[in-house]
Amino acid sequence: MQTLALIGNPNCGKTTLFNLLTGTSAYVGNWPGVTVEKKEGMTNGHRILDLPGIYSLSPYSPEEKLSRRYILDEQPDLIIDVIDATNLERSLYLTNQLAELGRPLLLVLNMEDLLEKEGITIDAKRLSQMTGAPVVQISASKGTGIEALQAQIEKSLSEKKLPLCPLFSNFVERYISEIIGDDYLHQIPKGRQMRWAAIKLIEADELFLSSMPAPPPAFKTYIEKARKELEAHFEDDPEAIIIDQRYKVAEHIAKDCQIKKKTKKGFEFDSIATHRFAAIPLFLAIMAGVFYLSIGLVGGYTTPLLEELFAFLGEQVHLIADRFGVFPLLSGILADGIIAGVGAVLTFVPQLFVLFLLLSILEDCGYMARIAFIMDRMMRTLGLSGKSIIPLVIGTGCSVPAIMSSRTIEHQKQRELTVIVTPFIPCGAKMPVFALMLTYFFPGKWFIAPMIYLLGIVAVVVTGLLARALDRHKETNAFILELPRYQLPSPRNTWLQTRERTLGFIQKAGTIILLSSVIIYLLSSYSFTLQAVDAEQSMLAMLGKLIAPIFAPLGFGFWQASVALLTGIAAKESIVSTLSVTIGTANLGALFTSDSALSYMTFILLSSPCIAAISAMFKELGSKRKLLYAVLWQTGFAYLAALLVRLIVLLTL
Amino acid sequence: MLITILANITVATIILTLLAFAISVMIKQGKEESCASCSTKKRSACKGCQFADKCH
Known part of the structure; x- marks a missing residue:
């Protein structure tokens, strides 16, 4: 039995797709953060997991930690990256990180039905060429493209083709290559890729560093020197430099693969719904x-x-x-x-x-x-x-x-x-x-x-x-709450929730x-x-x-x-x-x-x-x-x- | 007299059956560690099941 992992940004439709593929009725919410634990199901004889929605694999939030740990430790046979087609550039930031993990990757462009409305055209073939991963267009809410997706899942599982790793600017790539060449990197835990590990060393990712033995003094000095040189060149800290590099790659791919027509904006309900006073x-x-x-x-x-x-x-x-x-x-x-x-x-x-x-x-x-x-x-x-x-x-x-x-x-x-x-x-x-x-x-x-x-x-x-x-110790933290688009409520989802709550109430009475x-x-x-x-x-x-x-x-x-x-x-x-x-x-x-x-x-x-x-x-x-x-x-x-x-x-x- | 006894037995049985059913469902819910807000059916759409460790 092979394992598939569904991953993607919050509110990109992973759980809807998970329900379609497995025939379950897990709760789907039109807001980010609905899935906080992984859910398991079966599709065509394969085990499939619905992971929490994340924007990156940086281990800041519990959701990001859970998703990253799962992919690195459990090594799924295929990562299905669900992409909100109307937000391609932002979604590709996560795709870039997934490509570095060295697992077969399948890109699923969800919400294709909304592309026309938003004036967006995506060249799926070009996207596939640029990422080295097959691309399937679907609409999970409408249930279209699911057969093509299932066929592609089988194909990807048999081919086991790895995606292309995103390349950063020459200045950053030079350090990545040199770090990869060092013997220390042969000690990385099983399932981790050399390039990924090199990037984590530049970022000084604490979670990764804690899984590694102490580096030899010469290597440690080299990493410190590399970080300082990067800081001096880009005038930013190394972690931010890597983030910026990834966004640049995402921007480049998105620019090459999609055409956005400017649409006229009329009255927006959000001007009242999110107004400070109204x-x-x-x-x-x-x-x-x-x-x-x-x-x-x-x-x-x-x-x-x-x-x-x-x-x-x-x-x-x-x-x-x-x-x-x-x-x-x-x-x-x-x-x-x-x-x-x-x-x-x-x-x-x-x-x-x-x-x-x-x-x-x-x-x-x-x-x-x-x-x-x-x-x-x-x-x-x-x-x-x-x-x-x-x-x-x-x-x-x-x-x-x-x-x-x-x-x-x-x-x-x-x-x-x-x-x-x-x-x-x-x-x-x-x-x-x-x-x-x-x-x-x-x-x-x-x-x-x-x-x-x-x-x-x-x-x-x-x-x-x-x-x-x-x-006395006031804690503050940033929380990105993305506003989901307004949509017609799904009758199935609405019915499931209403029925469940009402039955729960009746059951309590009994x-x-x-x-x-x-x-x-x-x-x-x-x-x-x-x-x-x-x-x-x-x-x-x-x-x-x-x-x-x-x-x-x-x-x-x-x-x-x-x-x-x-x-x-x-x-x-x-x-x-x-x-x-x-x-x-x-x-x-x-x-x-x-x-x-x-x-x-x-x-x-x-x-x-x-x-x-x-x-x-x-x-x-x-x-x-x-x-x-x-x-x-x-x-x-x-x-x-x-x-x-x-x-x-x-x-x- | 017999009818009265039968009527009492019937009413008592109805009450005991209802109580037994209520208790058994509550025990089942307790064992499943469900959130007490949803039915005990699998594939529940209750939100609690997304968060509880062992709910359904």
Whole structure:
């Protein structure tokens, strides 16, 4: 079995191609940085790997380290370099580095369908001649050129033809040749090429140097002299000289192989979408539209219908159970526990389906990356990494993968801070709680929904500023976030994401919500002496009343709300099922008021996340003490924010 | 009397089956170390699977 490695710049369509070749449905995002680990699959009996998107093989980021280590150590039989055909010159920079690795190379010009639109013509034959690697043109998103690619893969695997190494200026080449001629280079680890090693010695690549034995003094002196002479000649450091040389080669090849027609530029949506002042209001307006469509329009019709359906189902179960003399305990568990609890959560499925669908469309069309771009500037001033935006965007779906994705952030403090602030972004599980409160207390006021996102962002900003003020060793790092082009969302990708999120939600209703509903029902029906009692004298009420006074200043100092918060630790959707079992969603108005409902929403939004997210936080923070601080900060911040929100509402109304 | 016993057994069985199913799925998810947000099917499109070490 032979091994193929898919490699290329971020967002050039590697994962889409990987899915086409392997028949899998790995997540594809229209933004860079989706793949942070290698993925494996099979195509035509060959093993194929999808490596993270990288711009170079310099070992700066974890993605670059992973890709470089894989290619050098695992020696794939064929490197498939996926090139964004509309960005040929930039892509060829990586191609030049891949050519130096001494493995057969196949260039795949992806997005050929966009070339005409962009006024670009590429001479594939010329490109192949100049790089010494076969070239195939495809469109992974449209699925064209895949057969030709598969045929070329087989041909390249049998021919095992090596690409041409890019040649630098004579002044640099002289030193490379002399270094290659030295005996020291025979000690390079297996699989490394002499020329590649010589370049790494000029660059003083630490990762490479650490894999080599100490050089003889004469050779060491020669390398130092070479570096100094290069510095003097080019007036730059050797690493930058090599980068410049590679770009020159890429520029030369691109100039020779492509013709770019100047296209007239009309109105660009990005002039608003990424505008310093207009971007955030536009984002809030778009989110308001998303919430209006999902929670307002769809939810407005479907939620009452489904509520009636589940209420009817519960009544019928009671009627039938009474007729056949079923124990009240059993019929109660089934009707008032399972049907009421699970049903309360399931009533939100249609509106969440629409919400997930719209969020997937926003992400797939490239809009979410614009938000990332806007936030990137802010993130760095807050002491967070520019990369922190990736977890924050993913966090709109679920905090668990979002927290996990923070591991691509190099600096420990920035990574830890990102882990702590990610749960502030409202996840899909919190949506039913917000939808419930908005439906009952703020009908028609859909502008409140995007304010939840804004509040989450404010919490991130405040925490970031505070952490930065306390941090004596401020870390900064550059993060290149490339804006993907706007595209029509792929129906397959959008459907896959929406279906997966919705099914995940339904599955949670059938598992953890079901279990917690039964437990809540039992605890709310029995006293500590196991006597059937009214809810007010139940075990649950006793437990709830112990902690309820803490929340009295926030306006929800009654045991039902406190207990719902506790069950929310298992899963945030449990809050809805618990309120449904203990109060009944139709009776929320008897205990909550509009100010306490807003304060309750704020507390749920910002307080410590569910147990799955807490365990992900523990994994990433790696310390119980840090986790405790994080949870205390989140909960304390949530308490103060909820109090502030309530005071503002009380003072303004 | 028999009908009452059968009705009680039926309701109890329904409840126990639902609970057993819920627990088994949660145990399965726990063993797979999935992100608790996605289904347990392979080839999941959930984003968590891109980041979790052993998720699917």
